[in-house]
Amino acid sequence: MVTELFPVTLKGAETSRRGKRLVGPVDLSLDGQGLCVVLGPNGSGKTTLLRLMHGTARLTGGTVQWACDMDTARHHQAFVFQRPVVLRRTVEENLTYPLRLRGVDRKAAKAAAQDWAERVGLGQHLTRRAMVLSGGEQQKLAIARALITNPALVFLDEPTASLDGRAMREIEAILLQAKADGTRLILSTHDMGQARRIADEVVFILGGQVHETGPAKMFFDTPKTPEARAFLKGDIVE
């Protein structure tokens, strides 16, 4: 990557809506080693934290600082949503869309689309309409569409939360491959098993507050906070 995004630093970052604080204040610094998992139960503010970093949630206090300016950072990021958002177009047109927006010529875009469709196992479906794909296929398509511009960082907000085991395994394989190819990933999940399988680094969030940050192995072996210990034990935490 030519542009270096990391480290990203959040200082007292918070977002509230109608006087109610959804997330924060968060003090956090990530230097984006490999795959970072934002872990926490439902409603803990994972999505909002990701959006805050991406710049699509309104910051009502504090700062989010990338190593470069926000616009440049946004340009080198992509976002994958829990419920896959696919354009009402064919698989191929979904994949070429972000490339065409960036001025890539039609032929090169089509070639890249072909390549990425094959990488995520949708090579046979290029001319099908994305809307008729299964949920797992749509999410794979969304991930391929995120990766096709060769971003420095991809945010994934609970990408497998509503999918079956097979789709989850395939998607995790795709993500690990992307990591191996040098893309940084920040993924949110409430699924402890998934975190254990793929995380290099963990950010544990609860009630809009970041309670613990550190290498995955350390987090799982020796959690420092009582909330994290309770969560890892399988207790209900809130």
Next chain:
Amino acid sequence: MRHAFWLVVTFDAELAEIALRSLRVTLTALVIACLIALPLAALLAVRRFRWRRATIALLNALMGLPPVVVGLIVYIFLSRSGPFGALGLLFTPTAMIVAQVIIIVPLIASIAHQSLRELWAEYHDLLISMNVTQMQKMRTLIWDARRALLTAALAGFGRGIGEVGAIMIVGGNIDNATRVLTTAIALETGKGEFALALALGFVLIALALGVNLAIHWIGQTERDSRW
């Protein structure tokens, strides 16, 4: 009734000319109206601005605009003693196009806005994340909702081609110049020539259906190649 059918079957030159004029006026109005209404609808969908709600309410209200009143207002504006009198447009096909555009823009924009708003709800997060410009948002929405927009355009066409009040007033129903199917029907009914009026009615219905079918057929062929 039989006489009416016979008139349609023989399809004499004058009837053809009137039918073609109807088609030309309404299709021109439709193209212009779409060029105004679709970007407007897309803008209303993607952009929050101060008068947005008021504009939407206004469009919905204007949908029910009585064509006769539109005709009257256009007439007053285009009359030689009106503000645009110098253009000499009254009683020309151009005047009829102007009136029809005013009548169908709110209709097309309103229907188009409904579907574009839904699509925008679907696309919002993705396009915001991709940091696309307003123009790109609008283009994406319009392109991806094109089938729904075609329906909106068809509704506009239907309203335009069947409209009589406004174009009677601003066109004047001049033989060989501004007489179209609807005004000819009104004229022939006035003369008690029901057979001819009915024949014109058949042609009008056939035209409306024909354009509908043609457009659906275009949509169909496109779908076949995609699915």
Next chain:
Amino acid sequence: MKQTLLLALLTLFASGMAHAADQMRMAVTTSFHNSGLADVLLPQIANDLDLEVQLLVVGTGQALKLGEAGDVDAILVHSRAAEEAFVEGGYGTHRREIMYNDFVFVGPANDPAIIGGAGAAEDVLQRIAEAEAVFVSRGDDSGTHKKELSLWAEAGLDADTFDGWYNAVGAGMGAALNTASGLNAYVLSDRASWLNFGNKGDLVLLFAGDPVLFNQYAYLPVNPARHDHVKSDLAAKLERWLTSAPAQALIVGYTIEGETLFVFNAE
């Protein structure tokens, strides 16, 4: 296939642009247009003068308004008082009488008000009012409507005071005849509209011939001093033609079902 469709559309838009060398607009009354005489005169005018006369078929009231606004180049109407006011107001250069036809009373064949035996137009109206027989009025400020109102006045009656049986439809001659046919009502029509009317139903011509029913048509060019875009040279050309011998021959020779409709009286 799509290309074919597109091509068809393009040809459609390119077509229909060919017209005669000169064009002018003339507002005429519905009664004149319904007579069918225009269909005889216009082709001959196009032929003799290379002039396309575009007709706006409206009531006398609107025809005069169109002239006042300068939206037409000339008008051909039949309502003397209004025409004279039009010229006096400076909207028209002058008034030139061309021809006349006549009004007739039409009504149901069984003639409940027995107007068939009336001696004069006044008598006809008095009988209708007396019997309160259903009557349809144009009610659209047209020449025919004005004529009808003046006839009621001459008969010593006021149309405003009528109720129930008197129906002002506010529409052209054809629509009024359609309504009369539907209601089986009496109606005052110009002879030409009546003869050309295709939906007579039970209606028949019951009374005609009183000189008060004569219907004088006059030609009024719009004053170019008020509206400089008015094609007064073409209007003058048309006036010369309308008052010429060939026009006279066509007007006098025009018949419907063997009946002569117009009497040429231009000077």
